[in-house]
Amino acid sequence: MDKTRLRAAAAALTALTALAATGLVAGPAAAAPYAGPCALERSSAHHSEGLDTWNGAYPRPLKTLNAVLVFLSFPDSAPRTTPEELTADYFPATSRFFDRASYGKFSLVPHPQRQWLEMPRDSTSYDIRRDWNAADRSAYLRDALKVADPHTDFGKYDVVYLVADPDAPGVDSDATKVVNFDRPMRADGTDIRRVVTVFEQHPPDRNVLAHETGHVFDLPDLYHRPSDGKGDWDTYVGDWDVMGSQFGLAPDFFGWHKWKLGWLDPRQVACVTRTGTTRLTLEPLSTAPSAAGAPFGTGDGTKLAVLRTGPSSVVALEARGTGGNDSTTCNQGVLVYRVRSDASSGAGPVQVLDAHPGTEACYGDSVYPPLADAPIGAGESFTVPGERLRIEAEDRTASGAWTVKVTVG
Incomplete structure (x- = not known):
């Protein structure tokens, strides 16, 4: 494994723009999966619903994909849960959700690490929150990847979940999201284009990882976020797709x-x-x-x-x-x-x-x-x-x- 390249990329992360799931532009087109008058053309809109071509910057869930769960603790808090307990919060439920949704055409296989990896700074120092300051978010990601580096062969995995200690005082569950890198990091001949930062409490929101993993496959947020943060968020699709709400009564994908x-x-x-x-x-x-x-x-x-x-x-x-x-x-x-x-x-x-x-x-x-x-x-x-x-x-x-x-x- 080329650890030197991964360390260099992590060290330079502060110079990159770590973009939240709403910030990545459309990537290269892969072979056209569909044609015909009803197949909308993919546009430059982020997570465009066009499907005449596949965005090659994203993995396509038509086979077995492997996901690593990296568990991160902090000096200011001794974990009260174990990696095994947190893994059970999400799996096998998330894998079963995708198995049902895909009619068995896609399998998401989790590979949880067994130990906590301690971050170099207190949880409160990263100012973790939903609308995260880019510099603080980059510092968190730089430290997380540096800590995970000696224990993780990133080249083996298609999806990376960075799971924070849910009981650390600086952890905010609203910060759970997919973060895309404007320039991918590279290790073992594999581009690391995005990671899922998981800050959920224990137990977590229902279907939250299915929602975030949907972004990994180029699906958009379907909820409406009020400009002032108040009011209904679910006016667009209600209960009818997990990309609208992980709490939906009918959360299967459209x-x-x-x-x-x-x-x-x-x-x-x-x-x-x-x-x-x-x-x-x-x-x-x-x-x-x-x-x-x-x-x-x-x-x-x-x-x-x-x-x-x-x-x-x-x-x-x-x-x-x-x-x-x-x-x-x-x-x-x-x-x-x-x-x-x-x-x-x-x-x-x-x-x-x-x-x-x-x-x-x-x-x-x-x-x-x-x-x-x-x-x-x-x-x-x-x-x-x-x-x-x-x-x-x-x-x-x-x-x-x-x-x-x-x-x-």
């Missing part, structure tokens, strides 16, 4: 994200391009496909329907039920949402459309009750605002799929 990540086959995406009426049968998004080699059957059918509405926008619809990661959902039905490829992370790249704007549901459990009953129920119809598009959830099949009528024009 079908659009599953298409982008490669978990939906092209045959499972219906592109509606003609005017008039189109009838579709949508299987619940959580329904797993048939086993490899088995005949085409339940779980292999259409899971996402898309209608192009502009150069950088679509309306998407999918059936959400009570299976998989959505087992605690408040409502089920046909969920409709807009996607914009020119909107950056946190700026509303996805917005759920409410088929019941005058009501709300699951108050006290939902992160945003006005959108908890957003799906179109059986026998109901919904006209998309601003579009000549009407969607009717006609019925359910014996297998639980939804028959949908889409009228354009």
Whole structure:
């Protein structure tokens, strides 16, 4: 392992700009995974929802990826938990979340270190917080990588989690995020482009690591952050995707994200391009496909329907039920949402459309009750605002799929 290069990169980290997840520009394009009129073009927006090309700066979760958990303590606090206890906070739950979401196409394998590694400075000296001063954040990352260096062969791992002692006095759980480097560090022939800084309390927020790991795969924040920090954060998508809220009652990834990540086959995406009426049968998004080699059957059918509405926008619809990661959902039905490829992370790249704007549901459990009953129920119809598009959830099949009528024009 080329430790000299890693040490040199860590020593120079203060001269780099350590960018939070909202700051990295679009990277190089990999081979085009999708084509056709409904595949939005990827733009320069950070974590663009375009999926005609894959951003080669990010690992693609279509295979087994290995993640290292590095546990960091501080001189001003003796840890009250063990690395084993903190590992159990996140795994195997996070791996299972991705296994269900990807229909078994992606495996996230954790490799937790067994010991605490002590940082050279007290936890309070780094001024850890959500809107972290760049100099303090760079100092933390420089020290963390220097401490981890002798114990970690970074070339073996696709994802790096730096897990801080949750009981240290200077640790702030709001600072948990992905940090991207404007210039990657390099070790063992491997670029280290980003790390996940974990400052969660013990036990942590539900699904928090699934959310942060989604950023590692180029998915955007779907919540709305009020300018004054007050008010509702979940007005864009409510409970309906873990990139909106890790507390959501239906946190499975949108079908659009599953298409982008490669978990939906092209045959499972219906592109509606003609005017008039189109009838579709949508299987619940959580329904797993048939086993490899088995005949085409339940779980292999259409899971996402898309209608192009502009150069950088679509309306998407999918059936959400009570299976998989959505087992605690408040409502089920046909969920409709807009996607914009020119909107950056946190700026509303996805917005759920409410088929019941005058009501709300699951108050006290939902992160945003006005959108908890957003799906179109059986026998109901919904006209998309601003579009000549009407969607009717006609019925359910014996297998639980939804028959949908889409009228354009």
